Amino acid sequence: MTAGIADHWYPxxxxxxxSSPRDTRLLGQEITIxxxxxxxxxxxxxxxxxxxxxxxxHLWTSPGQPNRDLFSIPEAEAPGRRLVDCGAVRVKCxxxxxxxxxxxxxxxxxxxxxxxxxxxxxEVSRYEVQIREEVDEVWATKVKFxxxxxxRSAAGGITxxxxxxxxxxxxxxxYKTCPPRPGEWDIITLFVQPLTEELCDVWPWxxxxxxxxxxxxxxxxxxxxxxxxxxxxESQIPRKLPLDPGMEAPTQADLTSVAYRRWLKRIxxxxxxxxxxx
Amino acid sequence: xxxxxxGQDLAIWRAASGQTHVWGDRCPHRGMRLSRGFVRxxxxxxxxxxxxxxxxxxxxxxxxxxxxxxxxxxxATTYACAEYSGVIWVALQTTTQVCRSFPGxxxxxxxxxxxxxxxxxxxxSGADTGVVCVGGTNDIALALQxxxxxxxxxxxxxxxxxxxxxxxxxxxxxxxxxxxDLA
Ligand code: FES
Ligand SMILES: [Fe+2]
Numbered sequence: 001m002t003a004g005i006a007d008h009w010y011p012x013x014x015x016x017x018x019s020s021p022r023d024t025r026l027l028g029q030e031i032t033i034x035x036x037x038x039x040x041x042x043x044x045x046x047x048x049x050x051x052x053x054x055x056x057x058h059l060w061t062s063p064g065q066p067n068r069d070l071f072s073i074p075e076a077e078a079p080g081r082r083l084v085d086c087g088a089v090r091v092k093c094x095x096x097x098x099x100x101x102x103x104x105x106x107x108x109x110x111x112x113x114x115x116x117x118x119x120x121x122x123e124v125s126r127y128e129v130q131i132r133e134e135v136d137e138v139w140a141t142k143v144k145f146x147x148x149x150x151x152r153s154a155a156g157g158i159t160x161x162x163x164x165x166x167x168x169x170x171x172x173x174x175y176k177t178c179p180p181r182p183g184e185w186d187i188i189t190l191f192v193q194p195l196t197e198e199l200c201d202v203w204p205w206x207x208x209x210x211x212x213x214x215x216x217x218x219x220x221x222x223x224x225x226x227x228x229x230x231x232x233x234e235s236q237i238p239r240k241l242p243l244d245p246g247m248e249a250p251t252q253a254d255l256t257s258v259a260y261r262r263w264l265k266r267i268x269x270x271x272x273x274x275x276x277x278x
Numbered sequence: 279x280x281x282x283x284x285g286q287d288l289a290i291w292r293a294a295s296g297q298t299h300v301w302g303d304r305c306p307h308r309g310m311r312l313s314r315g316f317v318r319x320x321x322x323x324x325x326x327x328x329x330x331x332x333x334x335x336x337x338x339x340x341x342x343x344x345x346x347x348x349x350x351x352x353x354a355t356t357y358a359c360a361e362y363s364g365v366i367w368v369a370l371q372t373t374t375q376v377c378r379s380f381p382g383x384x385x386x387x388x389x390x391x392x393x394x395x396x397x398x399x400x401x402x403s404g405a406d407t408g409v410v411c412v413g414g415t416n417d418i419a420l421a422l423q424x425x426x427x428x429x430x431x432x433x434x435x436x437x438x439x440x441x442x443x444x445x446x447x448x449x450x451x452x453x454x455x456x457x458x459d460l461a
Contacts, residue, residue, distance in 0.1 A: 106342040110328045122328060122341035232326055235311040237287065237304045249306045249352050253327075253342035 004268045006064030008168055009071075011191035011203050012042065013059045014085050025195040026063060027271060033059060057085045057205050058191055071137075071167035075175070076187050076207035084206040086219050088193075089226045091202055093233040094272035095170045095194035096241040096264065098202050101229055102172050102190040103164050103256040105145050111228050114148050121146040124253035131263050138166035138263050140256040166260055169269045170194055181209045188222075197272045198239045202226060240274040247274075280313035282425045284370060288357070289313035293320045293333070300368040301335060302355030312354060322354075365421050365433050378409065380419055383435040386445045390431050391453050393460055395424035398432065401456050418445060 005027065012024055013033055021034030031050065032043045042050040042061040053060045053070050060070050076083070091098055101107070106124050108117025127143040143162040163175040163185070170192040175185035187207040192200050204222050242248055243265045250258050264273060280303055281288045287303035289312040299322070303311050310326040317323075321330040321338055329348075330339040337352035358369045360377040364385030367377045391398060395408065399422065402410040410420040417440070421433040432453075436445045 104327075106327045109341065110325060119328075119341070123344055124342040232310060235314055236309040237311065238309065242309075248308055251307075251340060251343060251346070254308075 005169075005271045007062060007066050008064075008170075008269075009053070009060045009062050009066055010168075010170060011058040011193050012061050014087065014203060015040065015054050015057055015059055016085055017087075018059065024193075026061070027194055028196050029063065031061070031063075033061075056189065056191070057083060058203055071171070073167075073173055073187060073189070073207070075185060080209065081187075081207040082210060082218075084208065084215065084218050084222075086204040086206065086222045086226075088201040088203050089223070089230060091200055091230050091233050092198065092239075093200065093236065094198055094240045095192045095200040096269075096272040097233055097236055097239070098192050098200055098229075099166065099170055099172050099190065100241060100257050100260060101233055102174070103140065103166070103260060104254070105143060105162070106253045107232070108145060108147070111232055112225055116147050116149075116225070117145065118148050126252065127255065129255040129259045131259055131266075136267070138164075138256070138259050140164040140259075143256075164256055166263070169264060169267070169271075170200075178209050184209055186210075194272060200272075238274055240272055242274045243270070244274075244276045247276075280311065281423070283368060284424050285426050286370060287311070287313075288368065289315070289322070290359075290366060291315075291317055291322050293317065295320060297333070298359055298361050298366055299333070300357045300359040300366065301331075302357075304355070305329065306337070306352050306354060363435050365435065367421075380435050382437055383417070383419060384438050386434045386436050386440070386442050387449060388431055388433045389449050389453055390429065392429060392457050394427055395422040395430040397460065398422055398430060398456060401459060418448070420449075 010026055012026055018033060018035050018040065021032055023030055023032050030045045034041055040052045040054050040059050042052045044050055044063060050061045050063060051066065055070055056073065056076065109119050109122045125144055127140055129140045131138050141163045144159055146157060147160050148157045161177045165173040167173055172190045174188045176188060178184045178186040186209065189205045191203040191205060194200050204226060243261050279290050281290055289301045289303040292298050301312055303313050305312050305324040307329050308326060310324050312322060312324060314325045315322050316325065321332050323330045328341040329337055331354045332338045335354040335356035336350060337348040340346055340348050360367045362377060363380040363383050399410060408422050412418045417437045419435040421435065423431040423433065425431065434445060434449050
């Protein structure tokens with residue numbers, strides 16, 4: 001593992017789920033996590049203390065020396081939002097494939113049929129993608145898609161607008177039109193804990209303007225969506241994400257995934273990636 | 279449906295017209311298994327983004343871009359295949375060989391065996407053609423599907439007049455002794 005990979009921040013647990021110390025895995029290495037009152041801690045196999053940050057409902061750590069703070073989601077801190085922990089979904093796939101699937105809208109009509117999409121509304125119109133050098137993130141904006149039931153709080157079909165943001169190699173944020181509050185964005189994130197190169201825990205988390213839906217329903221809606229995604233993610237060949245063009249055939253609808261792969265390659269993030277030997 | 283031959287993952291599907299296809303089990307778009315896809319008339323659609331592939335494996339439709347004619351380069355891997363006596367045969371390499379037929383015989387049962395196809399052929403000291411013929415009253419032919427170094431599936435064919443239960447029992451007993459032989 002190169003230093004660059006160890007130096008990023010990774011989610012390793014839901015804060016509300018930590019009571020007594022427990023073992024988990026990060027980038028193939030055993031780590032132990034726990035709490036002392038309000039303080040969370042993380043240790044590696046040698047007992048060395050690793051950096052720990054509790055933010056966005058989750059505990060974050062890094063086995064290396066992070067050269068910057070954990071990314072921020074200022075919008076999520078606005079008052080009036082409901083913060084929803086969803087728990088983890090374990091997926092037998094590369095952590096990078098899990099993120100890429102989260103960035104993809106073209107699969108909605110086929111994988112989340114009649115929920116996030118439906119035939120014949122399959123067209124993906126042109127949207128904008130940038131690798132923002134100043135913040136070292138990938139952004140996709142003006143993404144629009146017709147959805148029969150965009151969220152728990154959506155009654156009928158609407159065209160939803162999205163923005164996608166890859167804030168760290170295994171963490172992405174989705175900003176989505178918010179049915180009860182035009183002009184505001186609902187926030188859904190995908191925090192991926194890379195257990196190994198081909199196994200990950202996916203921690204969805206939400207910051208919503210939805211005061212009416214019961215919590216259990218919000219969580220089970222999100223869980224259902226991720227179960228549908230999991231059945232795809234565990235059947236892709238190869239399991240690792242190919243970073244070199246040629247192996248897979250993207251189209252214009254895949255611009256976000258193309259930029260994500262290019263960015264990973266540029267920053268040398270190869271954990272969970274298939275790189276053709278030079 | 280999925281199948282494995284010589285370590286290769288395959289997708290077997292039947293078009294509405296009845297034609298059988300054996301393809302590599304990988305969608306050229308994002309690597310999804312095509313065996314998880316769905317048949318629409320004469321095309322196979324991938325379950326992930328709904329890309330459709332026609333008879334020759336070429337992509338015919340990309341739902342995210344309904345007005346785009348998919349480039350010819352987007353193509354599933356196709357293999358020559360044939361259907362005889364209720365068994366689907368595939369050639370992973372180009373071959374001039376004609377697939378052999380079994381007049382008067384029909385498929386009875388497929389049985390997974392924990393042994394390579396070579397070992398099973400050795401056991402019957404049969405030819406190395408992938409088909410073992412066993413003489414006798416039931417005239418059984420075993421079409422062997424090599425899977426990997428330690429697995430194969432035997433597809434048993436027998437004359438239409440044969441007692442299917444008896445053939446099936448015989449096959450199971452053969453499997454037991456082949457696997458014991460190797461243990
Ligand atoms: S992976 Fe098959 S259509 Fe996208
Ligand atoms: Fe999905």
